[in-house]
Amino acid sequence: MKLPRRNFLHLAAGAAAISAASRFAWAQAYPSRPVRLIAPFAPGGSSDIIARLIGQWLSERLGQQFVIDNRPGGGGNIGTEAVVRASPDGYTLLLVGSYNAVNATLYAKLNFNLIRDIAPVASVIRGAYVMVVNPSVPAKTVAEFIAYAKANPGKLTMASSGIGTPPHVIGELFKMMGGVNLVHVPYRGSGPALIDLLAGQVQVSFPSMTSSIEYVRAGKLRALAVTTATRSDALQDIPTVGEFVAGYEASAWYGIGAPRNTPVEVIDKLNKEINAGLGDPKIKARLADLGNAPLALSPADFGKLIAEETEKWGKVVKFSGAKAD
Numbered sequence: 001m002k003l004p005r006r007n008f009l010h011l012a013a014g015a016a017a018i019s020a021a022s023r024f025a026w027a028q029a030y031p032s033r034p035v036r037l038i039a040p041f042a043p044g045g046s047s048d049i050i051a052r053l054i055g056q057w058l059s060e061r062l063g064q065q066f067v068i069d070n071r072p073g074g075g076g077n078i079g080t081e082a083v084v085r086a087s088p089d090g091y092t093l094l095l096v097g098s099y100n101a102v103n104a105t106l107y108a109k110l111n112f113n114l115i116r117d118i119a120p121v122a123s124v125i126r127g128a129y130v131m132v133v134n135p136s137v138p139a140k141t142v143a144e145f146i147a148y149a150k151a152n153p154g155k156l157t158m159a160s161s162g163i164g165t166p167p168h169v170i171g172e173l174f175k176m177m178g179g180v181n182l183v184h185v186p187y188r189g190s191g192p193a194l195i196d197l198l199a200g201q202v203q204v205s206f207p208s209m210t211s212s213i214e215y216v217r218a219g220k221l222r223a224l225a226v227t228t229a230t231r232s233d234a235l236q237d238i239p240t241v242g243e244f245v246a247g248y249e250a251s252a253w254y255g256i257g258a259p260r261n262t263p264v265e266v267i268d269k270l271n272k273e274i275n276a277g278l279g280d281p282k283i284k285a286r287l288a289d290l291g292n293a294p295l296a297l298s299p300a301d302f303g304k305l306i307a308e309e310t311e312k313w314g315k316v317v318k319f320s321g322a323k324a325d
């Protein structure tokens with residue numbers, strides 16, 4: 001039987017309304033079981049710290065556990081790909097960071113495209129990296145370190161959280177702009193890198209302030225400079241690298257992503273709750289204590305930030321010649 005056009009349109013509109021209503025009801029009930037938040041580096045580093053801070057907030061706000069799943073390896077690619085391959089139902093999320101923007105150019109054969117395959121949910125922070133040395137290094141300033149490194153070419157080692165991670169690329173940028181020869185030593189995360197830096201097995205690193213600030217405050221590491229364009233409120237007496245190396249600048253950022261095709265209702269709900277957390281005085285104080293500023297953006301604006309950072313670091317990677325398999 002052929003339906004009149006008007007009846008057909010009414011039925012189609014009704015079906016669409018029912019579908020929209022069911023999606024809204026499903027999103028309202030989300031989450032109904034624990035959610036995995038994958039942090040693609042080892043425990044103890046900045047990604048782990050930020051993931052646990054946001055995960056705890058979401059657990060308290062939404063009444064379900066947001067379980068932190070550390071998936072180190074491949075400079076963050078192993079954890080990222082796990083989320084890309086996950087069901088787009090909101091129950092597997094990714095801690096997105098600067099490393100993802102770097103990897104887009106650093107790795108010639110990725111099994112995913114970050115901008116295409118990961119839906120931006122919410123940004124969390126933007127902050128500084130910090131140039132730190134083991135106290136056994138005699139340099140007290142960036143200028144002294146450059147002079148020391150030039151007097152000992154190829155003898156100083158630079159730790160990073162892995163090939164192509166932000167601390168690596170930021171260090172490579174310093175090597176290029178400062179004209180120094182440092183031997184890169186990659187680790188599987190910033191936690192292990194800091195352990196060897198503390199033990200004096202390596203001499204210098206460029207970790208995020210989040211993962212290193214407590215060691216600086218305790219005098220276990222010496223901060224020579226922060227990598228941002230301006231000084232950090234958390235380490236007000238520490239100069240910027242740019243005060244010694246003109247034009248040098250790099251900053252850290254983290255956010256939450258989900259598999260593409262995750263329902264927009266779920267993304268919007270998570271964005272709303274995360275932004276509420278970033279406005280909470282306790283979380284703001286904790287982030288400030290770690291040397292970071294909250295960065296509350298819409299999913300669309302966070303997606304724009306990811307695209308801009310991917311383009312910026314792509315140029316740095318190409319200029320440095322850094323490659324990863």
